[in-house]
Amino acid sequence: MSKSSADVGIPDDVYDRKTQTWYKKGRFMGKGGFARCYELIDQNTKHVYAGKIVPKTLLQKPHHKDKMTLEIQIHREVRHQHIVGFHTFFEDEQNVYVLLELCSNRSLMELQKRRKAITEPEARYFLKQIVEACVYLHGRNIIHRDLKLSNVFINDKMDVKVGDFGLATKIDHIGQKKKTLCGTPNYLAPEILLKKGHSFEVDTWSVGCIVYTLLVGHPPFETSKLTDTYAKIKANEYNIPSRISQPARDLISLMLKPNPTDRPSMSSILQHKFFRTGHFPTGLPTSCLTMAPRAV
């Protein structure tokens, strides 16, 4: 196999000096802003991790280094069934390596691209797990701030795992409002656009956008121009097609309330009628990644 330029600087065998562990580089999983992600196989246990590999050349600015340190600091202190597990991190001369729980069925982004709109029972299945992850995070004073389809990963059992803490932050006293956000979240809440100060409710907004996108097949405020999208967000201008059930439309409109204090808390979302009407699968087959299930 020819070596692509993508592989330059990432050795086939990686060594963690602290734990004296060798890892073998496996399949390429994808690339993000800074990181390339490969399977990394622990040569002692044969356990396969998702290794996010960041070249140190991209971390020369203190600001970039600080952001990565904060991402690691927040991610390593959380542990939940529906959050991508944090295994370890280390560095060598060339790169920083972050080893995470492997999610081999990619993310809701690929699923939604393939399927366009999904069924309401499937949305109930995914939403419950995303909200459970958020209840946990908010309970620990963490705001994710960039919940989007591509940050909701799917493992081989079709369990949902929220990941990418690159824009996450911690609230250090009750009622604190965050004034700044370094980076651009995908589903921007109006209070971020209007620079009013923001808090946990931005995650409710983003999850509302996720549910809308999964059920309708496109994001709620989508236009061909970013400035038009921002204008629509500020005007709270979106439509829910009539084929969407009443409980689903009611939940979406609560989560997309323009005033953050009017949005439901993460724990109260699970009490909504949407979760008490219609079929609620306890698991989904992997065929759902590409085709609508027959029964649901």
Ligand code: ADP
């Ligand atoms: P960045 O923080 O640089 O944007 P991402 O977190 O987006 O990096 O990761 C880059 C890519 O790596 C993702 O798009 C995805 O394809 C893959 N990836 C990230 N985490 C995992 C994981 N836990 N399991 C499988 N693939 C992953």
